[in-house]
Amino acid sequence: MTTPASLAQSFPHGIAGLLASNTTADSVRFNQKCLSATASIINEATLSSGAPITQLTVDDISNQISTSTNTLFLCCYESPAAMxxxxxxxxxxxxxxxxxxxxxxxxxxxxxxxxxxxxxxxxxxxxxxxxxxxxxxxxxxxxxxxxxxxxxxxxxxxxxxxxxxxxxxxxxxxxxxxxxxxxxxxxxxxxxxxxxxxxxxxxxxxxxxxxxxxxxxxxxxxxxxxxxxxxxxxxxxx
Incomplete structure (x- = not known):
């Protein structure tokens, strides 16, 4: 299971990101606008055994992905910079x-x-x-x-x-x-x-x-x- 301790071990220099605050049992809404059609999901399997990074489809309107939120994982996606x-x-x-x-x-x-x-x-x-x-x-x-x-x-x-x-x-x-x-x-x-x-x-x-x-x-x-x-x-x- 991915935990803060396992993430700290995998990324000893830290991670720059935001904790998603808009979540339900089966979805995560991003804090920033996602420009890409998919988001990369990094979880325990990726960190411990080198499993392929999962790509999940992003809903362009609701700016969210459908996935279980009972585990800790990282979402990586492209978003526009502040103007x-x-x-x-x-x-x-x-x-x-x-x-x-x-x-x-x-x-x-x-x-x-x-x-x-x-x-x-x-x-x-x-x-x-x-x-x-x-x-x-x-x-x-x-x-x-x-x-x-x-x-x-x-x-x-x-x-x-x-x-x-x-x-x-x-x-x-x-x-x-x-x-x-x-x-x-x-x-x-x-x-x-x-x-x-x-x-x-x-x-x-x-x-x-x-x-x-x-x-x-x-x-x-x-x-x-x-x-x-x-x-x-x-x-x-x-």
Whole structure:
């Protein structure tokens, strides 16, 4: 049987990974989005007798494998790297701000950005909940061209158009703008995680501004994350 002691013996220099928290008696949901069709399973037979590594099919929508979870094993799979990092809120350089929202399982339509901003992996196969844009009514900036938290001067937008999710109960929305650091342009994301409950997303059509990360309570009473991130790499020269 695979145990922490046997893993330590097999990998004396340690293992970099995450303990899967979403498990049932017959399935494991991954903490990160799996990009491959299969995942490699390393268990006691692999470690003790050199048995072939098992390949299990990954459900692209639910991001999980079907297998018994009454033993300890390692799941190895390909996942996308983060594309943003937490940052302080900068003065914006753009004269227009866009608001995008998504709940999708598809990495081409918002899933990768969602995971990078909220550490949640979208599970929704509903195509109408791919990258969805909302019209900005008020820019909401202060005298220093930073997005504002002053009541009545925040970024407000038309109601998000996300339908009830077909799978999962979470998503995100974010204002996207340009900022400048060291004469280079980056994208700034003022984002809020969304949770579906009481037959709605609990969203009040406002964007909140923080340095790094904070918590707010949505209109359904759920505690959700508010973050400010910048793109990892510059997108232009200022």
């Amino acid at each position: 943003t990092k937490m940052a302080d809120n900068f003065a914006i350089e753009s004269h227009r701000v866009h608001v995008v929202s998504s709940t999708t399982h598809d990495v081409h339509y918002g899933n990768r950005l969602m995971t990078s901003l909220t550490n949640q992996v979208g599970l929704d196969p509903n195509r109408s909940n791919y990258a969805v844009y909302s019209m900005v009514h008020t820019m909401g900036i202060d005298a220093n061209w930073k997005t504002s938290n002053i009541q009545g001067r925040q970024i407000d937008h038309s109601p998000i158009k996300l339908a009830p999710p077909a799978n999962g109960d979470f998503g995100f929305k974010s204002a996207v703008s340009f900022i400048k650091k060291n004469e280079l342009f980056y994208l700034q994301f003022n984002a809020i995680s969304l949770k579906y409950s009481s037959n709605n997303w609990g969203d009040n059509s406002l964007i909140y501004t923080v340095n790094g990360e904070a918590k707010i309570t949505d209109t359904n009473g759920n505690e959700v994350d508010v973050v400010c991130h910048h793109s990892l790499f510059p997108i232009g020269v200022g």
